[in-house]
Amino acid sequence: MVNYIWVGMMVIGFIVAGINGTMDKVNEAIFTSAKEAVTLSFGMISILVFWLGIMKIAEKGGLLEVLAILFRPIVKRLFPDIPKDHPAQGYILSNMAANLLGLGNAATPMGIKAMEQLKILNGGKNEASRSMITLLAINTSSITLIPTTIIAIRMSYNSQSPTDIVAPTLIATAISTVGAILIDRYYYYRSLPKGGK
Amino acid sequence: MAIVQSFSIWFIPLLIGFILLYGTYKKVPTYETFVEGGKEGFSIAINIIPFLVGMLVAISVFRASGALDYVMMAMRPLFSLFHIPAEVVPLGLMRTISGTGALGMTSDLIATHGPDSFIGRLASTIQGSTDTTFYVLTVYFGAVGIKKMKYALKVGLLADLIGFLASIAVISLLFYA
Numbered sequence: 227m228v229n230y231i232w233v234g235m236m237v238i239g240f241i242v243a244g245i246n247g248t249m250d251k252v253n254e255a256i257f258t259s260a261k262e263a264v265t266l267s268f269g270m271i272s273i274l275v276f277w278l279g280i281m282k283i284a285e286k287g288g289l290l291e292v293l294a295i296l297f298r299p300i301v302k303r304l305f306p307d308i309p310k311d312h313p314a315q316g317y318i319l320s321n322m323a324a325n326l327l328g329l330g331n332a333a334t335p336m337g338i339k340a341m342e343q344l345k346i347l348n349g350g351k352n353e354a355s356r357s358m359i360t361l362l363a364i365n366t367s368s369i370t371l372i373p374t375t376i377i378a379i380r381m382s383y384n385s386q387s388p389t390d391i392v393a394p395t396l397i398a399t400a401i402s403t404v405g406a407i408l409i410d411r412y413y414y415y416r417s418l419p420k421g422g423k
Numbered sequence: 424m425a426i427v428q429s430f431s432i433w434f435i436p437l438l439i440g441f442i443l444l445y446g447t448y449k450k451v452p453t454y455e456t457f458v459e460g461g462k463e464g465f466s467i468a469i470n471i472i473p474f475l476v477g478m479l480v481a482i483s484v485f486r487a488s489g490a491l492d493y494v495m496m497a498m499r500p501l502f503s504l505f506h507i508p509a510e511v512v513p514l515g516l517m518r519t520i521s522g523t524g525a526l527g528m529t530s531d532l533i534a535t536h537g538p539d540s541f542i543g544r545l546a547s548t549i550q551g552s553t554d555t556t557f558y559v560l561t562v563y564f565g566a567v568g569i570k571k572m573k574y575a576l577k578v579g580l581l582a583d584l585i586g587f588l589a590s591i592a593v594i595s596l597l598f599y600a
Contacts, residue, residue: 231520232477235485243488255487256480263475266530267468274464280439282460283446283453338566345567353571354564359578362563366556366579367586372435373551379530380547385538391547392434394593398552401593402586409581413574 269382270375277374281327289323297322304364304407305357307347314343318361325364326371337365356414363406369399471523478527486531507591510542514549515587519580522555545594553586 243252297319308314317340324333340361348355354362373395380388446453485491495509502509510532518525529550536542556579564572 231517231524232481235481235490238490239481239484239486239488242490242493243484246489248488251487252484255483259479259483260476262534263479263527264472266479267472267475270471271465271468274468275461276464278464278467279457279459279461280442282463283451283456284442285460286451286456287442287446287449289442289445334562337563341563341567341569345569352568354569354573354575358564358569359573359575362559362575363578363582365563366554366559367582368552368554370551372438373547375526376529376547376551379526379533380538380543383530383533383538383543385543388538389435390539391544391551394544394548394590394597395551397593398548398586398589401589402552402582405585405589406578406582409585410578413578417574 266379266382270378273374273378273381277372284327291320304360307355307357308344309347312343312347314340314347314357317343321361322364322369325368333365337361359414360407360410363410364403367399367402367406369403371396471526474523475527475530478521478524479531482527482531506595507588508542508545510536511545511549511591514546515583518549518553518587519556519583522558525550525555541594541599544598545590548590548594549587552590553583556580556583 239252240249243249298315301315301319301322305315305318308318317336321333321336321340324336341358344355344358344361345351347357372392376391376395377388380391443453446456491513494513498512499509502512514525514528514532517528529546532546533543536546538544538547556576560572560575560579564575
């Protein structure tokens with residue numbers, strides 16, 4: 227999918243440039259934007275190094291587990307299908323905690339482990355279970371406390387206050403996460419009469 | 424608004440301070456751990472380069488040729504009907520398909536309009552408030568061999584739409600009401 231979009235943007239661009247007579251601008255754009263991409267990546271090194279260093283301390287100190295305990299009541303409500311004290315709960319909590327802290331690298335392995343457990347709970351079928359879809363919905367709407375990458379980009383473009391989008395992002399993610407959970411519930415109950423169970 | 428802004432300013436130092444003190448309390452070798460984690464940050468930044476080069480070049484070709492203007496012009500009436508700025512629509516679509524692609528578009532919007540402009544702030548919020556549905560779906564279900572996704576894709580995409588609309592509403596209300 228990404229491949230078609232990528233090729234499409236380039237090829238359509240070249241064709242339109244041919245018709246419009248803007249081929250000189252396109253030539254210039256190719257090389258200036260490639261250079262800009264590299265400059266941008268280098269500008270992001272500072273904040274990525276700093277933030278991932280701090281987060282490693284949080285991880286080693288066991289803050290993930292502390293967050294997991296705090297969020298236990300919420301998880302029980304979100305995933306009513308999972309038996310009490312099942313290992314899937316721990317993985318889901320760690321996944322949510324890592325997402326919350328913007329630890330994408332930690333969140334994905336935890337999420338996959340949670341999925342493995344949920345598959346076992348679902349009798350090893352190759353079909354998505356209710357809890358699996360809920361977990362996905364929460365992950366795609368990603369509740370994030372600190373959008374690190376965005377702050378880094380804003381900094382490299384000399385923003386007056388690169389962090390002033392933290393609160394709006396928090397509100398918007400909260401809305402999209404609640405929305406995702408409600409939509410998930412809606413489709414689950416709608417699937418009931420037909421699918422049985 | 425002042426409260427929101429000072430919350431944003433205070434939040435990061437407080438969080439860092441808390442993590443550092445908690446780590447010290449838990450006898451984590453804080454400085455060594457910081458350095459160890461920081462190394463990962465360096466490799467992530469380097470790994471992003473090819474994604475950014477690929478996407479930024481494609482976007483700038485599309486824009487410099489004038490093709491983007493035609494797309495915007497065609498879509499403007501539809502989106503102005505719902506008070507959606509046409510500039511961020513391609514970002515909203517890309518966000519569901521490719522995280523790095525969307526990152527490229529966000530950087531481009533911030534570079535063009537300025538980080539502290541309405542569009543710049545909006546793009547930042549959209550980028551931060553949803554995750555790449557297709558990626559999450561592929562990775563999580565792919566890893567454990569789920570072939571029947573049922574209603575998962577619908578839920579993911581609708582959640583993206585909500586995040587997109589919520590971003591527009593929140594930025595409009597907080598900064599420009």
